[in-house]
Amino acid sequence: MRASVLYPDGRLLVEERPIPRPRPGEVLIRVLAVGVCGSDTHYLRHGRIGTHVVEHPIVLGHEAAGVIVGVGDGVPKSRVGQRVSIEPQCPDPSTDESRRGHYNLCPRMRFYATPPVDGALCEYVTIGAAFAHAVPDSVGDDAAALCEPLSVGITAIRKAEVTMGDSVLIAGAGPIGLMCAQVARAAGADRIVVSEPDAVRQAIAPRFGATEVVEPGAEIADVSAFIDASGVPAAVTAGVRALRPAGRAVLVGMGADEMSLPTSVIQNREIVLTGVFRYANTWPAALSLITSGRVDLDAMITGRFGLDDVRAALESDRTPGSIKAIVYPGGTPPATPIQSPESAESDTVEDVHP
Structure with missing residues (x-):
């Protein structure tokens, strides 16, 4: 072969x-x-x-x-x-x-x-x-x-415990951030805010579930869940600060090995902070989301x-x-035309499975 x-x-x-x-x-x-x-x-x-x-x-x-x-x-x-x-x-x-x-x-x-x-x-x-x-x-x-990167999004939304009527802040509008936005929408989230610095990625985010798109550093408050798909320390800190009491922060993007966190916010609001490492038991949900048309x-x-x-x-x-x-791998790519939305070039490693 x-x-x-x-x-x-x-x-x-x-x-x-x-x-x-x-x-x-x-x-x-x-x-x-x-x-x-x-x-x-x-x-x-x-x-x-x-x-x-x-x-x-x-x-x-x-x-x-x-x-x-x-x-x-x-x-x-x-x-x-x-x-x-x-x-x-x-x-x-x-x-x-x-x-x-x-x-x-x-x-x-x-x-x-x-x-x-x-x-x-x-x-x-x-x-x-x-x-x-x-x-x-x-x-x-x-x-x-x-289904594989979609499974990362499913795991993130499950860990964030997003359900009907919730509000979610997602840092990063790369592939994984957009997967998370789609799954959050399918889970019933009412408000899906995507934070992204690049204008062209800002423009495409609503197509994949974002109800609001903001610049990093924008004042966002009282969201029930925060998902970092950027790996940027400043984005993580801002996302934690945006959470309501008893909110959940889920780290998906891999960037810095270590970072400073607002520990007083985490303690005083009883924030739950966790990470995502690959996935388990997600494929049935992934295939259901695809066949039902809830994700594209x-x-x-x-x-x-x-x-x-x-x-x-x-x-x-x-x-x-x-x-x-x-x-x-098996042959010539299909000739299906691609309707390519504009996006930004980036070296961010979002979906890393070491």
């Missing part, structure tokens, strides 16, 4: 690799679509995310969908031919975290495109059968691949690329108008 391989020195080459064989309990998937994530571009540009370093050649890509073409022992052969969205995790079911249901926090997790584990920018991958989620015919390959993932796609153009796909976040790029 063909695979796009990133080397420690920054080279990105298309190489021939053996097609993997599914082990017991796994399925073999022909990859049809892969979304480009900020973590992929970060590995390309910087060679590392935190303690995860590209020390050996690696295949990037963890937002993926495809069709099952083979099964390992213990998996029904009837699954061959099934279109699936890939949940790119391989937790150890014996760890305490997995047994508690928090398998995303498994200390022995193997996650697509996190060194040294290969990802999905190739023609075939394997995954545990339970992590290959069947998708209905009404869900296209692109949207099926984007196809509208977020602004670039389509073949496997030979992965570098261009990874660099497309610098292109004005870019929100989400899709790579098609």
